Amino acid sequence: MIEETVFILEATYNPKFPYRITIKKGEEILLCLWVQDKWPTEGRHIFCIRQGGDEPIEPLEEIERVPVLSLSQYGKRLTIVLDRPINKRSDFLFIRKPYRNKEGEYEQIFWFTQKSIEEKRPSVRLYFPKEEGLDIIIDSREKHPYKFNGCNIQRQRLPVGDYALLIDNQIVSVVERKRFDDLLRMMTNMSELNLIISEL
Known part of the structure; x- marks a missing residue:
């Protein structure tokens, strides 16, 4: 039996990160992020935080659950295509940066769509x-x-x-x-x- 991959959006009631998105394949959690909005709007990238590995992923108030048509990784960029007519394709960019005042690195994650890139793209x-x-x-x-x-x-x-x-x-x-x-x-x-x- 082929395990379905799904995109799940939940409400968190956290004012800084009011939503959580989870991408699951069967019971396996592929990605779990705290996000600042339901979907990237034109001209805006959404800042995300990965849910820590030690944090239990408890069910929250589910807003929507959508099948995933494709999930592709290109280096630091993850592209997801959802099975719905609108708001179907988006990307996640994973960046690691060194700390300024101490050793080690921290992660920055941005969620965006191609349209938001075009809106932000400077005139050439x-x-x-x-x-x-x-x-x-x-x-x-x-x-x-x-x-x-x-x-x-x-x-x-x-x-x-x-x-x-x-x-x-x-x-x-x-x-x-x-x-x-x-x-x-x-x-x-x-x-x-x-x-x-x-x-x-």
Whole structure:
């Protein structure tokens, strides 16, 4: 029998960490964190604290229990996808930092979504000499495009890629923009990667 992995949200009535999330596979607890909100909102990362190993994980007031579709670890980042139509994908970032005034390290955990990253992402500007007069097409579906100062910009739907360089009204170069975790996933699936490269 396959053991189901579930995401459990509970109320703690602690003003600093009013919620607890637990990820369980069967009876095995994979992750248990005290968190400051029910779900990461746009432009905000949620600070979390891992429940100590010596603390008993007693049942609290359960708010929701959702099946987990996938759980993937990429270095310090854990990605979870829940089986529901909205608020389904989020990430946890685990960082270890040295203490300033004593030996040893402490852990910082942040819970966020891709949308919150995009809201926090600073505006990126790429500078080119104006005399070059580069002609660049940005795909109309690109929600947060880079800014190219001193370039002639067109917004239109590209057949492939997100950015294209024009010379004499001909596309000579195309760039496909990818999130880091998507790139890692494709690197493990060479057939998919080769297909995307062949399209470019």
